[in-house]
Amino acid sequence: QVQLVESGGGLVQAGGSLRLSCAASGRTFSSYDMGWFRQAPGKEREFVAAIRRSGITYYADSVKGRFTMSRDNAKNTVSLQMNSLKPEDTAVYYCAAGQVVTTTVKREYAYDYWGQGTQVTVSS
16 A cells, blocks of 8 residues: 655746655655656546656657656655646646556556545636
């Protein structure tokens, strides 16, 4: 069992930056692949970024070059550094954990554990 708690959301102007963090419980954090997903009002939840156990990262095209995901296995945390934020980045951001394969790394169903979400609002 893994429990995930996100933090770092808030209100920021377009062009600004935010850093989201996700703290995980449990002693097997390093054995999990981690992902960030987001859900905007009236839209389906979508993939944002993922980092494998190996450290390999994946990004949605919409955030590539602006967002950076990292992990610290010693601290059981993952982070999402978000730069050059746009109003369309406004959403609830969720952290997720699972043991995925390359073909499913961007799929919600591949992740077994989810945090409660943190709101990110980007004003224009």
